[in-house]
Amino acid sequence: MALPAEMTQPKIMKPARDVGIAGYGAYVPRYRLPAVEVSRVWKEGTGGTPIKEKAVPGLDEDTATMSVEAARNAVTRAQIAPTEIRAVWVGSESHPYAVKPTSTIVAESIGAVPSTMGADWQFACKAGTEAFQASMGLVGSGMAEYAMAIGMDTAQGKPGDALEYTAGAGGAAYLIGPAEESLAVIEGSYSFVTDTPDFWRRANKPYPEHGSRFTGEPAYFKHVVGATEALMDAMGTTPSDYAHAIFHQPNAKFPMRVGKMMGFQANQIETGLLVPMIGNTYAGAALIGLSAVLDVAKPGDLILMTSFGSGAGSDCFQLRITDKIEKRQKLAPTTQQYIKRRTEIDYATYTRFRGKLVMK
Amino acid sequence: MQVSRHWRLQQQRYALVGQVCTDCEEKIFPPRGVCPNCAKETDAQFEFSGRGKVYSFSTVYTAPAGFEGSAPYTIGLVQLEEGPLITAQLTDIDNDHVEIGLDVEMVTRKLLQDGDRGVLVYGYKFRPVVPVWELEPEDALFALA
Amino acid sequence: MTNVYITGIGQTPVGEHWQTSLRELAWNAIEPALTEANLRYPDALYVGNMLSGAISGQEHVGALVADYCGFRGVEAVTIKAGQASGGLALRQAYLALKSGLVETAVVVGVEKMTDRAGSELVSAVATGLDADYEAAQGLTLTAAAGLMLQRYMYQNGLELRDMAGFSVNAHANARNNPNAMFRNTLKAEKFPAAAMVASPVNMFDTAPDADGAAALVLVAADAPPAPQNGMIPIQIVGSGVATDAVALHDRKDVLAFEAVKASTATALRHAKVSNRDIDLFELHDSFTIFSALALESAGFAEAGKGWQMAQNGDIALDGALPICTLGGAKARGNPAGATGVYQAIEAVMQLRGAAGDNQIENAKTAMIQCIGGTGASVATHILAV
Numbered sequence: 001m002a003l004p005a006e007m008t009q010p011k012i013m014k015p016a017r018d019v020g021i022a023g024y025g026a027y028v029p030r031y032r033l034p035a036v037e038v039s040r041v042w043k044e045g046t047g048g049t050p051i052k053e054k055a056v057p058g059l060d061e062d063t064a065t066m067s068v069e070a071a072r073n074a075v076t077r078a079q080i081a082p083t084e085i086r087a088v089w090v091g092s093e094s095h096p097y098a099v100k101p102t103s104t105i106v107a108e109s110i111g112a113v114p115s116t117m118g119a120d121w122q123f124a125c126k127a128g129t130e131a132f133q134a135s136m137g138l139v140g141s142g143m144a145e146y147a148m149a150i151g152m153d154t155a156q157g158k159p160g161d162a163l164e165y166t167a168g169a170g171g172a173a174y175l176i177g178p179a180e181e182s183l184a185v186i187e188g189s190y191s192f193v194t195d196t197p198d199f200w201r202r203a204n205k206p207y208p209e210h211g212s213r214f215t216g217e218p219a220y221f222k223h224v225v226g227a228t229e230a231l232m233d234a235m236g237t238t239p240s241d242y243a244h245a246i247f248h249q250p251n252a253k254f255p256m257r258v259g260k261m262m263g264f265q266a267n268q269i270e271t272g273l274l275v276p277m278i279g280n281t282y283a284g285a286a287l288i289g290l291s292a293v294l295d296v297a298k299p300g301d302l303i304l305m306t307s308f309g310s311g312a313g314s315d316c317f318q319l320r321i322t323d324k325i326e327k328r329q330k331l332a333p334t335t336q337q338y339i340k341r342r343t344e345i346d347y348a349t350y351t352r353f354r355g356k357l358v359m360k
Numbered sequence: 361m362q363v364s365r366h367w368r369l370q371q372q373r374y375a376l377v378g379q380v381c382t383d384c385e386e387k388i389f390p391p392r393g394v395c396p397n398c399a400k401e402t403d404a405q406f407e408f409s410g411r412g413k414v415y416s417f418s419t420v421y422t423a424p425a426g427f428e429g430s431a432p433y434t435i436g437l438v439q440l441e442e443g444p445l446i447t448a449q450l451t452d453i454d455n456d457h458v459e460i461g462l463d464v465e466m467v468t469r470k471l472l473q474d475g476d477r478g479v480l481v482y483g484y485k486f487r488p489v490v491p492v493w494e495l496e497p498e499d500a501l502f503a504l505a
Numbered sequence: 506m507t508n509v510y511i512t513g514i515g516q517t518p519v520g521e522h523w524q525t526s527l528r529e530l531a532w533n534a535i536e537p538a539l540t541e542a543n544l545r546y547p548d549a550l551y552v553g554n555m556l557s558g559a560i561s562g563q564e565h566v567g568a569l570v571a572d573y574c575g576f577r578g579v580e581a582v583t584i585k586a587g588q589a590s591g592g593l594a595l596r597q598a599y600l601a602l603k604s605g606l607v608e609t610a611v612v613v614g615v616e617k618m619t620d621r622a623g624s625e626l627v628s629a630v631a632t633g634l635d636a637d638y639e640a641a642q643g644l645t646l647t648a649a650a651g652l653m654l655q656r657y658m659y660q661n662g663l664e665l666r667d668m669a670g671f672s673v674n675a676h677a678n679a680r681n682n683p684n685a686m687f688r689n690t691l692k693a694e695k696f697p698a699a700a701m702v703a704s705p706v707n708m709f710d711t712a713p714d715a716d717g718a719a720a721l722v723l724v725a726a727d728a729p730p731a732p733q734n735g736m737i738p739i740q741i742v743g744s745g746v747a748t749d750a751v752a753l754h755d756r757k758d759v760l761a762f763e764a765v766k767a768s769t770a771t772a773l774r775h776a777k778v779s780n781r782d783i784d785l786f787e788l789h790d791s792f793t794i795f796s797a798l799a800l801e802s803a804g805f806a807e808a809g810k811g812w813q814m815a816q817n818g819d820i821a822l823d824g825a826l827p828i829c830t831l832g833g834a835k836a837r838g839n840p841a842g843a844t845g846v847y848q849a850i851e852a853v854m855q856l857r858g859a860a861g862d863n864q865i866e867n868a869k870t871a872m873i874q875c876i877g878g879t880g881a882s883v884a885t886h887i888l889a890v
Contacts, residue, residue: 030452059430060451060469064482068374068468096480105482109374109468111407333490341490343454359429369637390638396755416659416759418651419704420643424628427643435644437652437754445754447639447652460659471641481641 012234013133013189015140020182021319022080022146023175023328025073026291027066028278028338031056035165037347042160050251054168054279056345056353057154061169062096067152068109070173073332074148075110077183078175082110085175086144087117087135091127091283092171093201093208094154095120106150117147121283124199125248126309127151128171128283133189133315135176146177153282158207159356166251168279172291172335183325184294184303186317188235192227193313200311210310216254219312224248224258227314228306235318239263243301243321246272246289248308250280271296272305277339283309290319292335299323361478373483374468378444380406387442410466412440412486419455426472434458438486452487463489509602510730510738511888513542513722514850518684519838522716527554527561527617528573534718534846535574535613542722543733548607550574550581553594553614555842555877557583559629560621570613580607587633587877588791590614591845592746592884595721599744599886602725609725614846615718626714630841633878635752647711648703649753649879650792655705657760657794661809665705668793669696670815672709672835675790678822679832681862686715686838712791712833717840719847739853742870743778743887745771751881760809762802764883765874769803772872772885780804783887784868785855786826787848789876790833796820799874800828803885827865830855845875845884856890 033056035049057066067090075082088107095102103118121127121134128151135147152171157163179185198219201208211219224247232238239245239259245268247255252275259269272289274281281288286307293303301321308314351357371377378389379402386397387406395402415437423431434450436458450458451469464486471483515537517530525533531552539545550571557563567581584594591614601607621629627647631640634649658664673693679685691709699707724730729738747767750756756763773779786805790796797811805826806814814820820828831837831851834844852871854860860868874885 058452058469060449060471060485062470062480064480065467065469105374108370109482111375337490341452365637366641416652416656418648418655418706419701420645420648420651421700421704422627422645422647422702423624424631424640424643424645425624426628428624430643433643435642435648435652437656437759445759447635447642447644447752447754449642460656472643483641 012231015136017140017142018179018185019136019139019176020179020185020322021174022177022181022183023074023076023078024172024291024294025070025077025332026172026288026335026338027070028055028170029057029061029066030341030343031058031345031353032342033345033347033350037350038165041347050165051276051279053277054166055170056350057169059353061154063090063092063094063152063154064096064102064105066154066169066171067102067106067150067173070150070152070171071106071110071148074173074175076332077328078177080146082112083115085112085116085146085148087138087147088112089119089121089131089134089148090150090152091121091123091131092153093122093124093127093282094156123313124310125282125285126307126313126315128287129307129315132174132176132287133191136186136189139176139178146175149174149176151283151287153284155280155282156207156354163208163210166275166280168281170278170281170288171284172287174287182322183328184319184321186319188231188318190227190231190234190316191313192223192230196312198310198312215310219310220250220254220308221258223312223314224306224308225262227316228262228304231316231318237318239268241302242268242304244271244293244297245269245304246286246293247306248286249273249275249289252276274335274339288335294325295329295334295336297321297325299325361474363479366479366481376408376410376466376484378406378408380404387444389440389444389446408440408442412438412464414450414458414460414462414464415439415445416460417450417458436486438464449485450487451485465489507603507605507725507727509599509741510724510726511721511741511849511853512724512730512733512736512738513538513544514720514853515541516684516719516847516850517717519686519715519717519840521619523619525716527557527563527566527615528569530617530716530718531570531613531615532574534615534720535611538611538720538722541734541736544609544722546576546579547609547611547722548580549598549601549610550576550579551594551598551610551612552581552583553591553612553842553845554583554616555585555587555590555633556616556618556629559632561617586882588789588841588844589875589877589882589884590842592875592886593882595845595849595886596744596746596884598723599741602723605725607725610723611720612723612846613718613720614843616840616843617716618714618840619716630714639752645703646879647706650794651703651706652753653759653798653879654792654794657797658705660760663812665697666693667812667816668710668797669693670820671790671793671796672696674815674820675829675833675835678830678863679836682831682837685832685836686713687836706792710793712835712839715838715840717838717843717847719843719850721846721849737857737890739856739888739890741886742889743772743776745769745775745885747771747883749881751878753879760798762798762880762883764880765799765802765876768883768885769874772887776887778870778887782870783826783872785830785852785865785871786828787830787852787871787873788828789844789874790829790835791839791876795876796828799876803874822863822865830860830863830865845873848873848875849886849888852888856888
């Protein structure tokens with residue numbers, strides 16, 4: 001894909017001091033809605049389905065509770081005192097309150113209050129990687145030793161809409177800290193943003209709208225490729241240098257196709273490709289792909305992650321796994337353990353769990 | 361709407377912060393003024409591990425106001441590994457799979473919402489311990505659907 | 506030392522009184538009690554009530570009822586101790602009369618439950634639990650009983666049907682009680698199949714919420730007063746009140762009613778009698794597990810064996826220890842804070858020999874006991890003729 005000249009002259013973001021991931025934790029709720037259930041209700045079972053099934057939160061779950069569990073897993077892996085955390089940042093498009101931070105609920109639950117920053121981030125599906133990037137800056141500048149970045153969502157698709165097949169629930173939390181304490185060092189980051197309205201939700205509306213096929217080439221592909229190629233160019237890497245690559249995963253096809261467009265092989269993408277089993281977890285999607293990769297990564301592995309958020313933009317990261325990973329992998333449940341904890345529900349139960357039944 | 365009533369209990373509800381008696385080392389939850397074991401005044405905080413076992417349980421079919429949408433749900437008496445019993449909902453479990461002696465762990469979940477406009481109240485519930493097993497190679501390699 | 510006698514009783518049928526308000530209910534019970542006792546104004550009025558605030562939006566019921574009954578100016582107070590409110594009101598009246606400062610008193614237990622329905626009523630009843638650590642978790646009173654019953658069955662190797670005898674007995678005894686809510690026969694084999702309320706407690710295990718009021722006239726005297734209208738005065742010979750943790754989880758043993766144990770011991774000691782002297786026991790059978798544990802904790806059965814008394818006929822009218830002789834809470838109906846006073850009335854009827862077909866032969870000493878919440882407040886009284 002040909003890019004304008006100014007887009008090929010990126011300024012790689014790299015903090016003054018090296019930073020990395022000190023701990024990470026995933027969370028996926030227990031319930032699964034098979035895509036054929038959506039198809040059964042809205043298409044009489046005709047046509048294909050974009051994924052196998054998606055994760056659905058229980059009645060007592062929301063972005064706050066799910067973030068708490070992922071954050072606890074991250075702290076457990078980092079083995080630090082929560083009072084050392086100077087920022088708790090939650091990126092989501094499904095914050096439980098319209099006004100009132102999710103982050104304070106998480107910070108209070110993990111014991112990080114009161115000497116901490118707390119804020120909620122919003123940028124559709126890349127809100128989590130934004131928080132991740134900002135945490136790099138906070139720790140990299142020396143303002144903090146540790147910062148927590150979370151991408152988590154309980155996304156909603158309009159009943160019968162294409163998004164209803166895939167709008168899933170889950171995400172991951174990352175404790176960003178000094179490189180020498182890290183299980184993966186973040187070697188560089190790059191962001192690529194334009195004003196592209198491919199998907200949005202207006203204030204006070206329950207469900208998002210999208211531009212259908214407009215979400216593809218001018219939105220997802222342009223930004224993911226723009227960010228990824230610019231970063232690789234600046235870092236002097238080629239696709240074959242990476243043990244694993246994670247691209248934002250709104251469905252199973254897009255990340256595979258975008259990877260192939262840039263020269264990645266399927267086996268580099270598959271470990272972090274969770275969307276067939278849990279759906280599109282929006283702000284959690286790239287970050288939970290990364291947690292699944294970290295669960296199995298080996299010291300020395302080079303990892304690439306590119307998110308995509310509608311509206312639109314992509315954040316790209318290059319990480320190098322350190323020898324601290326092996327011990328920390330086993331300290332908390334893995335992403336796949338959460339995925340295996342699976343209870344199938346039907347469309348009726350799904351509508352009940354997601355508050356789609358009119359009760360009064 | 362009630363705000364302060366739930367806010368003041370947050371520490372206990374979010375992180376199972378109770379007390380330990382500085383005299384007899386009895387672990388206490390919920391916090392109280394006087395140690396139930398030795399009757400000395402208590403004020404030392406203690407954070408419970410969140411691990412425990414189901415001591416008894418009941419599945420609620422006729423729910424109180426604010427809980428109708430969750431029924432039928434199971435509420436348990438959980439014996440924490442440090443000793444005390446605690447009353448809490450069991451979550452992420454099928455009602456017909458609950459049994460006395462089941463190993464459970466604390467999670468933070470939505471307890472209730474104060475009407476349509478009030479605050480969301482979060483707190484402890486318990487769920488079956490998420491099983492930990494060694495990863496098998498194929499777990500990491502999901503074929504595309 | 507002054508004695509305390511019950512000289513008049515009055516009650517409304519237990520059930521759904523759609524046309525009748527809280528204050529009217531109280532009066533409907535007080536009026537016949539006054540007539541029977543030949544009394545116009547008591548020195549004091551003690552109202553036992555649990556739910557007037559939650560259900561009727563009305564607190565300050567002592568003055569309200571006093572005024573409605575024509576007692577304006579009389580000392581009056583509401584006693585609140587969950588479902589034990591009626592027994593606690595009786596206790597307060599008893600103490601006042603014993604003190605010598607009050608010579609005549611009216612005790613009324615009144616509860617208006619049907620003005621709330623469904624989940625709102627369930628929530629109102631749950632106010633007798635620990636609000637922050639039980640009810641906030643979604644616990645209901647029935648679910649709390651479920652926690653106790655589940656554990657009881659587990660520890661003693663029982664099934665739900667093993668508890669049926671308590672409900673079967675209650676329904677059998679209510680058949681001849683015109684004030685009872687359920688006068689139908691309950692067959693033991695139907696018991697386990699009823700719809701669950703909070704497992705393992707089902708519809709046939711739990712006593713029904715209902716409206717009702719019951720009243721007593723009490724007088725202080727050194728010797729039994731002359732019968733009024735041919736009614737023999739019944740003496741309160743023992744009284745004991747005790748408390749336990751409100752929350753089940755705060756108790757040393759969730760299957761021990763410690764307050765039953767303590768208040769029973771106090772009442773027996775006070776009355777200078779023993780368990781063997783009790784001819785009938787009006788216990789608070791809100792749930793079958795409450796009956797079993799009350800029998801155990803009051804010393805009539807060993808721990809874990811209370812349920813057997815319902816299986817082997819011990820609790821029947823002709824058994825070793827008849828209980829719930831006019832239907833108990835299960836079949837007479839369970840108007841929360843009024844129950845303790847209904848129990849007193851039923852014991853008075855037995856001791857007067859006025860219990861009709863349900864009369865316990867030679868009944869001389871009766872024990873009544875009401876339980877608030879899951880056993881946090883317990884009032885035990887012993888009546889004798």
